[in-house]
Amino acid sequence: MTAPAPDAPGYPPEFAARYRAAGWWRGETFGQMLRERAAAHPDRVAITDPAGDGRHWTYGDLDTRADRMAAGLLAHGIGKGDRVVLQLPNIAEFFEVVFALFRIGALPVFALPAHRDAEIRHFCAFTEAVAYVVADVTDGYDHRELATRVRAGVPTLKHVFVVGDPGEHTALSDVPRDPVAIPDEPEPHEVAFLQLSGGSTGVPKLIPRTHDDYLYSVRGSNEICGVDEHSVYLCALPAAHNFPLSSPGTLGALHAGARVVLAPRPSPDVAFPLIERERVTLTGLVPPLALVWLDAAPTTPYDLSSLEVLLVGGAKFSEQAARRVRPVLGCTLQQVFGMAEGLVNYTRLDDDEETVVTTQGRPLSPGDEIRVVDDQDHDLPVGATGHLLTRGPYTIRGYWRAPEHNARSFTADGFYRTGDVVRLTETGHLVVEGRAKDQINRGGEKVAAEEVENHILAHPAVHDVAVVSMPDAYLGERTCAYVVLRAGAGPLRPVEIKRFVRERGLAAFKVPDRVEFVDEFPQTGIGKVSKKDLRAALAATHSTEL
Ligand code: J2J
Numbered sequence: 001m002t003a004p005a006p007d008a009p010g011y012p013p014e015f016a017a018r019y020r021a022a023g024w025w026r027g028e029t030f031g032q033m034l035r036e037r038a039a040a041h042p043d044r045v046a047i048t049d050p051a052g053d054g055r056h057w058t059y060g061d062l063d064t065r066a067d068r069m070a071a072g073l074l075a076h077g078i079g080k081g082d083r084v085v086l087q088l089p090n091i092a093e094f095f096e097v098v099f100a101l102f103r104i105g106a107l108p109v110f111a112l113p114a115h116r117d118a119e120i121r122h123f124c125a126f127t128e129a130v131a132y133v134v135a136d137v138t139d140g141y142d143h144r145e146l147a148t149r150v151r152a153g154v155p156t157l158k159h160v161f162v163v164g165d166p167g168e169h170t171a172l173s174d175v176p177r178d179p180v181a182i183p184d185e186p187e188p189h190e191v192a193f194l195q196l197s198g199g200s201t202g203v204p205k206l207i208p209r210t211h212d213d214y215l216y217s218v219r220g221s222n223e224i225c226g227v228d229e230h231s232v233y234l235c236a237l238p239a240a241h242n243f244p245l246s247s248p249g250t251l252g253a254l255h256a257g258a259r260v261v262l263a264p265r266p267s268p269d270v271a272f273p274l275i276e277r278e279r280v281t282l283t284g285l286v287p288p289l290a291l292v293w294l295d296a297a298p299t300t301p302y303d304l305s306s307l308e309v310l311l312v313g314g315a316k317f318s319e320q321a322a323r324r325v326r327p328v329l330g331c332t333l334q335q336v337f338g339m340a341e342g343l344v345n346y347t348r349l350d351d352d353e354e355t356v357v358t359t360q361g362r363p364l365s366p367g368d369e370i371r372v373v374d375d376q377d378h379d380l381p382v383g384a385t386g387h388l389l390t391r392g393p394y395t396i397r398g399y400w401r402a403p404e405h406n407a408r409s410f411t412a413d414g415f416y417r418t419g420d421v422v423r424l425t426e427t428g429h430l431v432v433e434g435r436a437k438d439q440i441n442r443g444g445e446k447v448a449a450e451e452v453e454n455h456i457l458a459h460p461a462v463h464d465v466a467v468v469s470m471p472d473a474y475l476g477e478r479t480c481a482y483v484v485l486r487a488g489a490g491p492l493r494p495v496e497i498k499r500f501v502r503e504r505g506l507a508a509f510k511v512p513d514r515v516e517f518v519d520e521f522p523q524t525g526i527g528k529v530s531k532k533d534l535r536a537a538l539a540a541t542h543s544t545e546l
Contacts, residue, residue, distance in 0.1 A: 046260065070104045074182075083130065084109065087135075105182075107193050110193065195207040217342070232261060234282070242340035287317045304331075309333075372385075372424055421436055451506075453467050
């Protein structure tokens with residue numbers, strides 16, 4: 001009898017030994033990290049949350065709150081290995097809950113605020129989550145109602161904790177208890193949380209990250225981005241996303257003993273006053289937001305002079321826009337090409353300007369192994385464009401509970417197939433040239449074509465569908481759904497398809513931006529839909545509209 005596949009494929013022992021010997025994995029957990037920082041400088045502010053009347057939590061406050069929340073969660077029967085789906089906006093409670101879960105060894109599943117019924121139901125059901133944590137109402141949307149619907153269909157889901165007015169659920173503020181000894185503390189090599197993959201398949205895959213590997217990526221990022229105890233990091237993107245969480249992000253800032261400032265929204269009207277008031281020194285943005293900031297900065301009355309570093313990543317930042325960062329914002333640009341699965345590349349603070357504006361950086365770690373290969377997995381010479389494969393001390397060896405998918409997404413010797421098409425320069429920097437995965441990168445928000453296609457296919461009048469990217473001046477790409485209707489199905493308007501998708505409970509950013517009805521798709525030689533031809537048709541017909 002063969003043993004059941006583990007939930008999370010681990011690092012082979014010889015690699016783990018090498019990563020420890022190199023000092024990359026230090027045998028520390030996130031819970032211990034916060035404990036040490038709180039002991040070293042209890043009165044230093046860790047988190048500034050401008051919501052409401054504004055709150056400043058010191059390292060001592062955060063540590064105590066995490067302990068009390070951990071005790072309360074244990075009292076609710078939540079313990080090591082349990083999954084807890086977390087869907088919170090950028091508020092201080094996010095960190096209170098995350099560190100409490102880290103301490104008891106329960107695994108946060110990092111949902112995004114934009115997710116709706118379809119995604120949340122999947123995360124809760126697939127992970128057999130025991131709890132779901134939400135804020136009452138965000139941006140006019142009532143998450144308590146969503147929680148009620150999800151709970152009705154997911155038998156494992158015993159608790160819904162709500163920040164604010166709990167309605168029929170439990171108020172998060174009622175959970176904390178007097179601290180207790182943690183019965184079974186997590187080990188550094190164990191999985192700390194499940195991050196979401198951008199994905200190219202029917203449902204998003206879950207990414208198991210360990211304390212050891214993630215702490216290394218955070219520490220390494222701090223070194224590269226110059227984060228120290230004097231830094232002030234503005235969290236402008238959704239806190240749960242891998243980029244603002246770890247590159248170097250809020251966890252980097254907390255690791256360095258620095259301060260995190262939470263922006264409820266990333267727009268200049270919210271972020272610029274916060275930069276001035278809190279003397280923010282660095283932040284991370286996706287390219288469309290960076291463009292908005294670049295346009296708003298010249299006329300802003302706010303003083304942005306404290307800003308030293310702007311990280312831009314998540315999607316390709318155009319060279320033209322990259323060149324404007326220093327003159328307009330007066331700070332250093334760092335391009336970051338990262339992925340929740342692991343590998344993160346940064347341009348360095350001392351790279352020359354040409355490298356900073358024309359490349360997406362080089363790997364964080366000397367332990368990152370990079371291969372650029374052709375369609376048959378043969379290595380290509382430096383300078384040639386091909387598929388990026390990677391393996392290293394903070395890149396996963398497999399998705400959570402996905403053995404078949406893992407066999408496709410990883411090589412036999414453990415390299416992750418990123419789905420990105422890149423070119424290496426002589427200096428070891430990477431230039432992202434395109435993508436082989438069936439995904440649309442909508443300004444940093446990833447849309448898996450197959451996921452949206454499956455929802456559209458559920459429409460009774462739809463015979464077939466292909467979702468592809470179309471070029472967009474602001475977002476880089478938007479989504480277009482080509483739809484073939486069933487014979488005899490009445491004429492349909494694009495808005496009806498969009499509404500149908502929205503009503504199935506998909507995040508708004510996945511609703512197709514455009515719907516085109518066609519009689520048939522262009523075919524490849526082997527009878528598959530040619531998405532390449534569909535994309536080319538869109539580029540030809542719509543590029544003049546941009
Ligand atoms: C082109 N494509 C990029 C870039 C990511 C830091 C920064 C970003 C992410 C992230 C992250 C890109 N130029 N600069 O996790 O820690 C595309 C690639 C990549 C995918 C990963 C981090 N930066 N991309 O974006 O898991 O296609 O992580 O494989 O959301 O985004 O997406 P995600």
